[in-house]
Amino acid sequence: MTKGAALSVRDLVVIGDGGRPILDIPVLELEPGTTLGIYGPSGAGKTTLLYALAGLADQMTGRIAWDETDLVGKSRADRAAFRAARIGMIFQDHLLFEELSALGNAALPSLYAPRSARAAIRDRAATELERLGIDAGTRRVASFSGGERQRVAVARAMAADAPILLADEPTASLHRAAADALADDLIGAARSRGRTLVCVTHDDTLLDRMDRKMRISDGRMELAG
Ligand SMILES: Nc1ncnc2c1ncn2[C@@H]1O[C@H](COP(=O)(O)OP(=O)(O)OP(=O)(O)O)[C@@H](O)[C@H]1O
Numbered sequence: 001m002t003k004g005a006a007l008s009v010r011d012l013v014v015i016g017d018g019g020r021p022i023l024d025i026p027v028l029e030l031e032p033g034t035t036l037g038i039y040g041p042s043g044a045g046k047t048t049l050l051y052a053l054a055g056l057a058d059q060m061t062g063r064i065a066w067d068e069t070d071l072v073g074k075s076r077a078d079r080a081a082f083r084a085a086r087i088g089m090i091f092q093d094h095l096l097f098e099e100l101s102a103l104g105n106a107a108l109p110s111l112y113a114p115r116s117a118r119a120a121i122r123d124r125a126a127t128e129l130e131r132l133g134i135d136a137g138t139r140r141v142a143s144f145s146g147g148e149r150q151r152v153a154v155a156r157a158m159a160a161d162a163p164i165l166l167a168d169e170p171t172a173s174l175h176r177a178a179a180d181a182l183a184d185d186l187i188g189a190a191r192s193r194g195r196t197l198v199c200v201t202h203d204d205t206l207l208d209r210m211d212r213k214m215r216i217s218d219g220r221m222e223l224a225g
Pocket residue numbers: 015016017018022040041042043044045046047048049
C-alpha cells in the first residue's frame with residue numbers, strides 16, 4: 001500500500017509577478033490519506049495554492065512540508081524531483097503531449113521512474129484508461145475532447161501511484177455520470193491506498209464527498225472544516 005503524505009503549511013505567502021502577495025495561508029494541516037476540497041470565487045487563489053503545494057510557485061515564504069520535506073526552502077530542481085517522485089497532478093490545462101496516444105500520455109511517469117517500476121506504471125495507466133472509458137489506442141490526444149483529455153490526465157496521475165494527488169477542477173468537463181465515476185476513482189485512491197488528495201472544485205457533489213473543505217476568498221482561507 002502507498003503510504004500517504006502528511007501536509008503541514010505554516011505562514012505561507014505566495015508573491016505574484018508584480019511583487020504583491022496573492023495568497024496568505026497561516027496554517028493548514030492534513031493527516032496522510034485525508035481528502036480536502038478547496039472552493040471559492042474566481043480569482044480567489046485556489047489554483048495558486050495548488051501550484052504552491054506542488055512546488056510550482058517560485059516566489060513564496062513560510063513552510064510547505066510534505067512529511068519532512070519543506071518545498072519552500074528547496075531549489076527549483078529539487079522541487080521538480082520531489083514532484084516527479086511523490087505528486088500526481090491533474091491540472092486544468094491537462095498538460096498533455098498532443099502527438100502521443102492516450103496510453104503514451106498516461107504512462108509518461110514511467111519515463112522518470114526507475115527501470116524496475118516502469119512496467120507497473122504502464123500497466124496501471126492502461127487499467128485506468130480502460131476504467132475511465134478511454135481507448136488507449138493509437139489516436140493522438142490532439143483530437144480528443146475536453147472531457148477525454150481530462151480523463152487521460154487523471155489516468156496519468158493515477159499511474160504514477162504517488163502518495164499525493166493534486167487536482168484542479170477534475171470534473172469540470174465531464175457530465176454527471178462521468179464526474180461521479182471520476183470522483184469514485186479519486187476518493188477511492190485516497191481511501192484504499194492512503195493517498196492525500198487536495199482538490200479544487202466548484203462541484204458540490206464532489207466537495208460533499210471530501211473529508212474536509214476549505215473556502216478561499218481574496219487570497220485568504222475563510223472556512224476550514
Ligand atoms: N504569477 C502571478 N502574478 C500575479 N498575479 C497572479 C499570478 N498568478 C495568479 N495571479 C492572480 O492571483 C489571483 C488568484 O489566481 P488563481 O488562479 O489562484 O485563482 P482561482 O481561485 O484559481 O480562480 P479560478 O476559479 O478563476 O480558476 C488572480 O487575481 C490572478 O490574476
